[in-house]
Amino acid sequence: MNLTGMRRYAESDEVDAVVIGTGAGGAPILARLAQAGLSVVALEAGRNWEPAEHTPDEVDASSIYWLGERLSGGTEPEAFGGNNSGTGVGGSTLHWGAFCPRPDPRDLRLASGEGVGVDWPLTHAELLPYLVEVEGFIQVSGPADYPWDPTRRYPLPPVARNASADAMARGCEALGIRCTDSPAAIVSRDVQQPHFGVRRGAINSGATHQGDRVASKASMDVTYLPLAVAHGAEIRPEAMVHGLERDASGRIAAVVYRRDGVDHRQRTKNVFLCGGGVESARLLLNLDLANSSGQVGRNYMAHPAAQVWGRFDEPMRMWRGWPSSLISEDTVRPPDADFAGGYLMQSLGVLPVTLGSSMARSGIRGERLMDLLESYDRFAGIGVNGECLPSEANGLTLVDETDEVGLRRARIDFSYGDNERALEAHSIATMRRIWEAAGAKDVFVLKRSAHAEGTLRMGDDRETAVVDRDGRSFDIDNLYVCDNSVFPSSLIANPALTIMALALRTADRFLASA
């Protein structure tokens, strides 16, 4: 994004706030605080990009993946890197799929509703105005009538459905499952984006995942970050934070980061930690901060995200069109569920390297792999994101290996419990039925998990949570966290919209308390 002419602060200036990370959590906070007239600096480990610099190539696009090595353990070891972890000015939203459902109110009250998991410390009603505000600002495209929420309106009409969506709609219709155009954080026609310029209407390309060259996708670098810079925020790319200095009272006084091999120190009155579900907790554990509860790193969650693929008679060429253009929320609480929570379904188009590697990881190899890939251009997929219950067994710890800045690397242990296993099986059975009804052949299943949530959970009790409902650390009163890590329960909606909404709320609560 364009950073020339942005306001700059001296390291010796005591700014009002430093925001660590410029993804879905950091960017809206940066904008909100700057708009309120505060002096704010964002420190971002990744580099800055112009949209046109992205490369429609799955391997080359690893430049927008977080590639610092993580160790994955447990019975469902999670894949990081390109699967769920981005970097750069804009964070993982450079790389995200822009599938943009709202969280379901029942998911925030899972403990009250179903007796498992935990309730969120804030209500859906508190979040709703922020969800609507984000959808308006980033300009979400969606259907005129949303079957599961008649009051909902989207700013833009839906993007074009692709072949996978058509096939899934056919299958759903035959089974009486309701589906509709997905809410997409992709503009369906050319629009003006305040302080950025023209975002072009979707060009119907699946390579949008590898960074959107026409800014149709709402990544932070074309939405909240230009807004922030226009209001006087400074963004420092390639600035990897590895220290938080405290004053005699224990409050944070400065943030230490490395840039071009040199350590710098930015004085600040407040810190907003927004490094994502793994990095925020890794930093706090390394620095042994904000952990009087012993909860830092605990309750790591990832959505069970199985995919079911099938081959169709006609060429589908699923790399055309926005990949996930169809949604069904009929399975948010399946009537015959033998598990708590539910799942969302979406149609899928996945590019060859990602899909092929995923097939290989699932143990499809040899002639069978070749036989299937021979029809790659006839494939279509359906995928889900389902509830993941917080569990004592799942969490992030540090190993002795260190990274380039001397921070110990993270080990993430993740195993499904009975609930995740039952949910996964149910979701696979549903998707199989849809594909059968749609006439798919050679159906195959890829089991996987996605997103990285929890580790710095929010709650009302300082014994069991790291931050309070406003995102403020119980231990250090000028430290706030807002990103994937504060989620007390996973919700089944893909997380980015909720994070952005939460970010605005966190900023508002901070401003109100100051």
Add this chain to the structure above:
Amino acid sequence: MPRPTLFLLHDRGGSARSWDDVAAALDDRFEVVVLEPAGAGDGAAAWVAAQVREREPDEWLIAGHGTGGGIARIVTDWAERGEQGLIPPAGLVLVDASAGPDDAAVLRTPTAELGDPARDVLLEQPEEVARLLLDLASRVVGHPALAPAFARLIASDRVAARTRRAMLARLDVPGDDVPRALSPAQRALLTAVLARVVPQRGTDLDLAGRLDVELAAGQGDGWRFAELPPDAEAWRRGLDTIAAELPGFADLEATEQDTAVDRIAEGRIGSDADGLLTGARMALWFTDLQAAAVRMWLSHPAAQAWLRYDGFADGGDGPQKQGFTTTHAGEWETWQRDWRTGKELQA
């Protein structure tokens, strides 16, 4: 089979006639096009590139004499990178032109050279030059690295320069001088294993060699199994475990190898010995191996052509990206082909 086109470029001070004797000796293997570029350097090369592009040969070679050789080098270099809308030539011949500038790009295109500072080889030994050309052609013609239609798509203005560069760079075969992580024996065993894990269709790439170079470079993918050592070490140990527990794997029948591979993947092959991997760790490592091999294979443009994939062609470097105008099943864009066969798409 249409004949390959051979473009001939003369030396400064020469003319199209300089090639007369060579052309006469070439019989009719080639569609010969004698070009008369004015001058030398990039300007002349751009003119030559336009001549090549205009004729749209599916397969072409280029030969240059003296300064014409310098021009041929530049054109070949562009074509290897898909610039100027060119597809890579099958071969390059340099006559009395071998001493290129020191900083000239190292070319991937098979090249033959002939030169003698003491005389004008083209004039005095035209049969030699013709023989060199025919010899090179017999080695390279009919084995394009990429099907012409697909190469032309990559070179087209639907593809960004960065994408094109990344894709065409994968046509390079790693040289002997690059660092490796595996021993020759480990690499040979890996080759045998990968032949069963990814029995390539449409390509015949040295996946083991490519993976070896990548392992040595040490750029991981952002995570690894906590139970395994860092990637290169895990691969060495995994292969050593196969060598120790399944001796003679490489000599087994394919079906026996498949059974052995299944047992590795199921965690039934392993060892507690120092430096080897247990069965459970072997199973984890093997999922990495499978995923890495498939990634390596499918990122190669020839494999993408076989898949009939063209999603990278969603727009060039202009402010407007062409994208796709059709999204539904059974529809296609006018420029799309069946890239596996090069044929037009039919309803």
